[in-house]
Amino acid sequence: MNWQDHLPALLLAVPLFGAFLAPLTTLGGKGLRNAWFIFVSSVFTLIAFLLWVRVGATGPAIYVMGGQGWNLALPSGLSIPVRILMEVDAFSAFMVLLSAVAALAGAIFSVNYMERFSGVEKFVALYFLMVTGMFGMEITGDFFNFFVFLEISSVASFGLVAFWRDRGEALEAAFKYMLVSTLGAMMVLVAVAFLYSRYNVVNMAALGKVIEWGMVEKTALVLFLTALAMKCGAVPMHMWMPDAYAEAPAGVTCALIAVSQASLYGLFRVCFTIYGSFMGSPMIPWVIIVLGVLSMFIGVSMAVIQKEVGRLIAYHSVSQVGYMLLGFGVGLLALGDARAMADYGFTALKGGVFHIVNYTMYKGLLFLAAGALYYATGSRNLNEMGGLARQLPKTMVLFMIAAAAIAGLPPFNGFVSKLLIYESSFAVHPILAVFAMVTSVLTLASFVKIFQTAFLGPELKKFKDVREVPGSMLAGMTVLACAILVLSLFPTWSLNHLVEPAAKALVDQASYIGAVFAAAATGGGL
Amino acid sequence: MIGNFPYLVVGILFVMGFIGLVFERNLMKIAIAMSVVEAATNLFIITLGYRSGGSIPVWTMAGGGSSRMVLPTPQALTLTAIVIGLATTALMLSFVMMIYRHYGSLDVRDVRRLRG
Numbered sequence: 001m002n003w004q005d006h007l008p009a010l011l012l013a014v015p016l017f018g019a020f021l022a023p024l025t026t027l028g029g030k031g032l033r034n035a036w037f038i039f040v041s042s043v044f045t046l047i048a049f050l051l052w053v054r055v056g057a058t059g060p061a062i063y064v065m066g067g068q069g070w071n072l073a074l075p076s077g078l079s080i081p082v083r084i085l086m087e088v089d090a091f092s093a094f095m096v097l098l099s100a101v102a103a104l105a106g107a108i109f110s111v112n113y114m115e116r117f118s119g120v121e122k123f124v125a126l127y128f129l130m131v132t133g134m135f136g137m138e139i140t141g142d143f144f145n146f147f148v149f150l151e152i153s154s155v156a157s158f159g160l161v162a163f164w165r166d167r168g169e170a171l172e173a174a175f176k177y178m179l180v181s182t183l184g185a186m187m188v189l190v191a192v193a194f195l196y197s198r199y200n201v202v203n204m205a206a207l208g209k210v211i212e213w214g215m216v217e218k219t220a221l222v223l224f225l226t227a228l229a230m231k232c233g234a235v236p237m238h239m240w241m242p243d244a245y246a247e248a249p250a251g252v253t254c255a256l257i258a259v260s261q262a263s264l265y266g267l268f269r270v271c272f273t274i275y276g277s278f279m280g281s282p283m284i285p286w287v288i289i290v291l292g293v294l295s296m297f298i299g300v301s302m303a304v305i306q307k308e309v310g311r312l313i314a315y316h317s318v319s320q321v322g323y324m325l326l327g328f329g330v331g332l333l334a335l336g337d338a339r340a341m342a343d344y345g346f347t348a349l350k351g352g353v354f355h356i357v358n359y360t361m362y363k364g365l366l367f368l369a370a371g372a373l374y375y376a377t378g379s380r381n382l383n384e385m386g387g388l389a390r391q392l393p394k395t396m397v398l399f400m401i402a403a404a405a406i407a408g409l410p411p412f413n414g415f416v417s418k419l420l421i422y423e424s425s426f427a428v429h430p431i432l433a434v435f436a437m438v439t440s441v442l443t444l445a446s447f448v449k450i451f452q453t454a455f456l457g458p459e460l461k462k463f464k465d466v467r468e469v470p471g472s473m474l475a476g477m478t479v480l481a482c483a484i485l486v487l488s489l490f491p492t493w494s495l496n497h498l499v500e501p502a503a504k505a506l507v508d509q510a511s512y513i514g515a516v517f518a519a520a521a522t523g524g525g526l
Numbered sequence: 527m528i529g530n531f532p533y534l535v536v537g538i539l540f541v542m543g544f545i546g547l548v549f550e551r552n553l554m555k556i557a558i559a560m561s562v563v564e565a566a567t568n569l570f571i572i573t574l575g576y577r578s579g580g581s582i583p584v585w586t587m588a589g590g591g592s593s594r595m596v597l598p599t600p601q602a603l604t605l606t607a608i609v610i611g612l613a614t615t616a617l618m619l620s621f622v623m624m625i626y627r628h629y630g631s632l633d634v635r636d637v638r639r640l641r642g
Contacts, residue, residue, distance in 0.1 A: 144603055144606075147607075148606060148610070151610045151613075151614070155610075155613055155614060155617060158617055158621075159617070162621065162624075165624055167628075168625065168628030168629055168637075168639060169639050169640055171621055171624050171625045171628060172625065172637055172638070172639060172640055173640060174621060175553070175618070175621045175622070175625060175637075176640075178614070178617070178618055178621065179547065179556065179560065182560055182564075182614050182618075183544075183547065183560070183563065186563050186564060186567045189567050189571070189607060190540075190567055190570060192603075193567075193570055193571045193574055193600075193603075196571075196574065196599070196600070196603075197574045200599075202599075202603075242640075243640045247640075
C-alpha cells in the first residue's frame with residue numbers, strides 16, 4: 001500500500017497532534033516550543049503540497065475514516081455512503097495548499113512576535129487547532145463534519161482573537177466574532193438537518209447525486225448561503241471582520257484569512273457541487289453578485305477613512321472578498337449554459353480562484369507588515385507614524401510588494417486576477433466592471449495613504465530608537481512575498497497549473513460525485 | 527397536523543432565541559439567547575429522527591424489543607452538537623466575565639470602543 005494514500009488523514013492528524021503536544025513541549029523551554037511550532041507547520045505544509053501534487057496527478061482522492069479499508073466508500077449492501085469521508089478534489093487541494101502556506105507564514109512570524117508574552121504554548125495549541133479545523137473544512141466530504149470542523153476552527157480562533165485579554169477591545173472583538181460565527185454555525189447545522197430529513201444522507205457526493213429542487217432544498221440553500229456569507233465577511237454582516245482582524249495578533253490574522261477562505265470554499269462547494277444542476281435560474285447567482293459588489297464598494301469606502309493600520313487593511317478584506325464573490329457569482333450565472341460558460345463564465349471562475357490565492361498571500365503579508373509596524377513602534381495609529389522607511393527598510397520593501405499586489409498594479413498578481421474578473425463581469429453587465437474598477441482605484445488610494453504616512457516623510461524624534469524587526473518576523477513575511485513574486489512573475493504557469501485545475505474541478509460536478517461511487521466499486525474488493 | 531407540532535415549537539424557540547440575540551442589550555441575556563438557539567437546533571435534529579412508537583436504536587444479540595426504532599444518526603449528530611455548544615457557551619460566558627472586568631458594565635451600549 002502506498003503511504004501517499006493516507007495524506008488526507010495525515011493532513012488532519014499532524015496539526016491535531018501538534019496542538020495537543022504543544023503544552024508539553026514548553027517543558028523543554030522556549031527553544032523547544034518554538035522549534036515544535038515551526039516543525040509542525042512545515043510538516044503540514046509539506047503534506048499539503050504532496051497532496052496537491054498527488055491530486056493533480058491522479059484525480060480526486062477519497063479517504064474513509066474508521067472503515068474496514070481506507071478506500072471502502074460504500075459498505076456492501078448499501079447504496080449510499082454512510083462513512084466518514086474525506087474527499088479531496090483539485091479545488092480542495094488548491095485551497096489546502098494556500099491555507100497551509102498562509103498558516104506557515106503566520107507561524108514563522110509569530111515566533112518572534114509573541115516572545116514578549118506569556119502563555120505562548122496555549123497560543124501554539126490553539127493555532128494548530130484552528131489550522132486543523134480549517135483543513136478539515138476544506139477536505140471533508142460530509143456536511144456534518146463540515147459543521148464540526150467549522151466549529152473547531154471558530155472556537156480556536158475566538159480564543160486567539162482574544163489572546164491579548166488585557167485589552168478590552170480584543171475581548172469585545174472576540175465576542176462579536178463569536179456571536180456571528182456561532183449563529184452562522186447553527187444555521188449550517190439546521191440546513192444540514194433539513195437536507196438529512198429529506199434524503200437521509202449527509203455525504204456531499206451522495207447528496208449532490210440525489211438532490212431535487214423543492215421547498216426544503218431551497219430553505220437549506222438560503223441558510224447555507226446566509227451562514228457562510230456571514231462567516232466569510234460579506235456585507236451586510238461584515239462588522240465582525242475589521243474588529244477581529246485588527247485586534248488579533250498579526251500572525252493569527254494571517255491564518256484567520258485562510259479560515260475565512262475555508263468558509264468561502266464551503267459556500268462554493270454547496271453552490272457548485274450540491275446545487276450545481278439547479279443554477280439555471282439567475283436568482284441565486286445574482287444574489288451572490290450583488291453581495292459581492294456591495295462588499296467591494298462598502299468595504300473599500302470604509303477603508304479609506306480609517307486611521308488605524310489594522311482596521312484599514314481589514315476593511316480591505318471585506319472589499320477583496322467582494323471580488324471573489326463577484327467572480328464566482330458570474331461563473332455560477334453561466335453554469336447552466338455551455339456557451340456562456342466558454343464565453344465568460346470560465347474566465348470569471350479562473351479570476352475568482354486566482355483571486356483567492358492572491359488575496360490570501362498579499363493580505364496575509366499586509367497584516368504581518370502591519371503587525372511588524374506595531375511591534376516596532378508600539379502604535380497602531382497612522383496619525384502618529386511617519387518616516388519609518390529609515391528604520392524599517394526591509395519591512396517597507398515587503399509592504400510595498402503586498403500593497404502593489406493588492407492595488408492591482410501590473411505586473412503583480414492582483415492585476416491578473418482582477419483583469420480576469422473585469423473582463424468577464426463586463427460581459428454580464430458593464431456596471432459590474434465599473435464598480436470593480438472604482439474599487440480598485442480606491443484600494444490604491446488607501447494604500448498610498450498608509451505607505452506615505454507610515455514610511456515616508458520627515459524622521460520623527462520618538463521613533464529614533466526603532467530598530468528593524470527580528471529575523472523570524474522578516475522570514476514569515478518573506479515566505480508570503482516569495483509566493484506573491486512567483487505568482488506575479490509566472491502568471492501563465494500559475495494559471496495553467498494552479499488555477500485552472502481548481503476552476504475545472506469546481507465546474508465538474510459529476511467527477512466529484514463520481515469519485516465517491518467509483519471508489520465504492522474499486523474498494524469493494526477488500 | 528398534530529405530528530408537526532414539535533416542529534412548530536422548535537421553530538418558535540429558534541425565532542425567540544434569534545430575537546433575543548438581536549434585541550437584548552445585556553451580554554448575559556445575549557449568551558442565554560445563543561444557548562436557546564443552540565437548544566432549538568438540537569431539538570430540531572432529534573425531532574427529525576423520531577418515529578412514533580419507536581424504541582432506542584440498539585440491536586442486541588438477545589433479540590426482543592421492537593423492530594421499530596428511532597433513527598440513530600440524528601442522535602449521534604446532536605450529541606456532537608451538544609458538546610460543541612457546551613464549549614461555545616463556556617467560552618462565551620468567560621468572555622462576558624472578562625468584558626465586565628474591563629468595561630465595568632454588561633450593557634452593549636457601553637461595550638463599544640470599536641467602531642467606524
